[in-house]
Amino acid sequence: MTDPQTGQHDAPGAACPVCQASVLEGDVYCEACGHALGSPVCAFCDAAAVDPEGYCERCGLRQPTDRDHAEIVLVGGAAAVTDRGLRRSRNEDAMALLASGGATVTVVCDGVGSSPRADEASEVAVETAAAALARGLSSEEAFDLAGRAVSKLATSVHDAPACTYVSAVVEPGRVTLGWAGDSRAYWMPDGTPLTTDDAVPTGEITAWLGADAVGVTLNVRTFTPRGPGHLLVCSDGLWRYLDGYAFPRAGSPLDLAREMLRHALDSGGQDNVTIVVIPLGEAHE
Amino acid sequence: MSDQAAFTLTIDQNKYLPLDGREVHAILTVGSTGGLTTQAVPAEAAEVIIVDTSGSMSGSKIREARQAAVTAVQTLRDGVYFSVVSGTGSAKVVYPSGRTLSLVQANPATRAEAAKAVDRLLSYGGTAMGEWLKLAGHLLSTRPQAIKHALLMTDGQNNERADVFASVLSAWSGKFVCDCLGIGADWAPAELRKVAEAMLGTFDYVRDQGDLPEYFRRLTQASMSKTVADLSLRVWVPQAARLMFVKQVDPVLLDLTGKRADVNPLTGDYPTGSWGAEERKYHICVEVPPGQIGQEIRAGWVKLVHPDTQDVLASGNVLAQWTDDLALSTQINGNVAHYTGQAELHDLIQDGLSARAMGDVETATARLAKARDLAGASGREDTAKLLDRVVEVDPATGTARLRKNVDKEDTIELDTGSVRTSRLRREES
Ligand SMILES: [Zn+2]
Numbered sequence A: 001m002t003d004p005q006t007g008q009h010d011a012p013g014a015a016c017p018v019c020q021a022s023v024l025e026g027d028v029y030c031e032a033c034g035h036a037l038g039s040p041v042c043a044f045c046d047a048a049a050v051d052p053e054g055y056c057e058r059c060g061l062r063q064p065t066d067r068d069h070a071e072i073v074l075v076g077g078a079a080a081v082t083d084r085g086l087r088r089s090r091n092e093d094a095m096a097l098l099a100s101g102g103a104t105v106t107v108v109c110d111g112v113g114s115s116p117r118a119d120e121a122s123e124v125a126v127e128t129a130a131a132a133l134a135r136g137l138s139s140e141e142a143f144d145l146a147g148r149a150v151s152k153l154a155t156s157v158h159d160a161p162a163c164t165y166v167s168a169v170v171e172p173g174r175v176t177l178g179w180a181g182d183s184r185a186y187w188m189p190d191g192t193p194l195t196t197d198d199a200v201p202t203g204e205i206t207a208w209l210g211a212d213a214v215g216v217t218l219n220v221r222t223f224t225p226r227g228p229g230h231l232l233v234c235s236d237g238l239w240r241y242l243d244g245y246a247f248p249r250a251g252s253p254l255d256l257a258r259e260m261l262r263h264a265l266d267s268g269g270q271d272n273v274t275i276v277v278i279p280l281g282e283a284h285e
Numbered sequence B: 001m002s003d004q005a006a007f008t009l010t011i012d013q014n015k016y017l018p019l020d021g022r023e024v025h026a027i028l029t030v031g032s033t034g035g036l037t038t039q040a041v042p043a044e045a046a047e048v049i050i051v052d053t054s055g056s057m058s059g060s061k062i063r064e065a066r067q068a069a070v071t072a073v074q075t076l077r078d079g080v081y082f083s084v085v086s087g088t089g090s091a092k093v094v095y096p097s098g099r100t101l102s103l104v105q106a107n108p109a110t111r112a113e114a115a116k117a118v119d120r121l122l123s124y125g126g127t128a129m130g131e132w133l134k135l136a137g138h139l140l141s142t143r144p145q146a147i148k149h150a151l152l153m154t155d156g157q158n159n160e161r162a163d164v165f166a167s168v169l170s171a172w173s174g175k176f177v178c179d180c181l182g183i184g185a186d187w188a189p190a191e192l193r194k195v196a197e198a199m200l201g202t203f204d205y206v207r208d209q210g211d212l213p214e215y216f217r218r219l220t221q222a223s224m225s226k227t228v229a230d231l232s233l234r235v236w237v238p239q240a241a242r243l244m245f246v247k248q249v250d251p252v253l254l255d256l257t258g259k260r261a262d263v264n265p266l267t268g269d270y271p272t273g274s275w276g277a278e279e280r281k282y283h284i285c286v287e288v289p290p291g292q293i294g295q296e297i298r299a300g301w302v303k304l305v306h307p308d309t310q311d312v313l314a315s316g317n318v319l320a321q322w323t324d325d326l327a328l329s330t331q332i333n334g335n336v337a338h339y340t341g342q343a344e345l346h347d348l349i350q351d352g353l354s355a356r357a358m359g360d361v362e363t364a365t366a367r368l369a370k371a372r373d374l375a376g377a378s379g380r381e382d383t384a385k386l387l388d389r390v391v392e393v394d395p396a397t398g399t400a401r402l403r404k405n406v407d408k409e410d411t412i413e414l415d416t417g418s419v420r421t422s423r424l425r426r427e428e429s
């Protein structure tokens, strides 16, 4: 409708996205239902109705968070992806990938499903350890700092957030891996495992970060890449689907990471999936 | 809100749905501290005691009713605003006397005067329960701030036109709470069930007259202990969803679904009446639109509100998440299953008793035998005992048949008691 006096249109969106009552420009709340106007827009129904808890007040759906799916690409080509997967309500994996001086640093942690607030554990571990490694601290020192940060999240040993841990520092001619638990590193494309799990044959892990972890020491391995290839660092959400898998050979590290993620999701996506691909060995040519 | 009772709302459910799953069930537990610790002055309370004095109440029934009413009067706390009404084809205030409709504050003198007035009540004339409730409603309305309650004592026989009675109930529903007490061995639960459901109250039967004063004292004290008036459950569901039902399931079954007052297209208020220090449970069921694997939806957003002030006293989310993991989606939530069973038991007893009354032996036998099974399995020993007196199940063959010469009082007790529910027994760990 056009007002003949002012030529202004009745704003077509001047209805509350939740209750459809008309609202005035400049209103902060809908008079009729109290909905906060100007809320973030829902990714599913387009209503400006996402509340602070992350649910749409019109269609009800929980909004995807930054952690549900994220990608990182470094200038040198190294790439990382993390994804909630298909079965879990949230992503309790966390990852860091950064360049520091001549080194590429990555840390991947997988929140222990049976512990509380495991998403916080993996996040704080990754942030703490990646920052420490970027400052040039050793793998053991970074692991130690991350362990303390995770332990601080606990209110008691019965309420102890926990996560696994794997780190890689890639320098020219030298790769240093550190791990505890069942997050892994592989050599690509032939798929040679570079780490050995801290786990019993039935799969339960025997080492983790957390206030309830006793006597856990970091496994450390340093090696020189023998030829061109890629270092793969990942959580069990990928490696559970690697039996008999033909690793992709063509494409950028991001292409490779995305293709492996697709494989994990196509195979069932039971768990959160985190994949880091760092190119290695070009310097040998 | 320092003068408010503290409320908690917790939600118990299995949020996982199979991929084609649409129905979300949850048990809400609402608890109140009653506000006695934070409230300096107890809330104002208003009470109307209604005594059926119609012709059908003659003889021992009117004596019984008088005794019960005197007990109710004597149980009134000092300061409570009250009145006594007698009901026949019309309704009359028997205490306090006076031309204008008003309530009087309880004290030793007014309680004694009221008891004297009750002792003079005689039975005569017709029955129009709607008229009695209407008068009680008008009397209670003279104390707008008060927690309003009525007690109705009657043999349950009503000679009013059904549509007239129903319109009175719907006009006054939610305005005050009314508990009903059946008097005499031959009273009819059907009308009192309507009153209890509309007025958010209970209806009960006390078999042994000697227990009547004590029962009444409990009932009056329970209503006098209410400190927070008229709260509602405000339930939001998504635009494409459907709220299938909202039921109180503990301590008694009470279907609130039809009592919805729309707040907006997605939200409705369901009255819960007044609250003291107590805990109640509600069962809600929402049909959500189809979803994607891994997707999570807020299927219900439940708030306990003061509908007048819009204050939110407690809130919680009913969630659903679609998964193809059968281990997750097939998990039975203990409380949802238990209260679903209790509601089914209620329906079986009601269906069984009405089939029995209509001479449909086959249906009555099947329903009541199944009820007997369910009562035993869910810890309802009293109900199981009553069912055993109505239906006989051969333990070896499982064959059931209705008993002959059943005591009328047993069927009334079974009928009225069927709204009560048991709590889920904690598993021994
Ligand atoms: Zn609105």
Ligand SMILES: [Zn+2]
Pocket: A042, A043, A044, A045, A046, A047, A056, A057, A058, A059, A060, A061
């Ligand atoms: Zn939406």
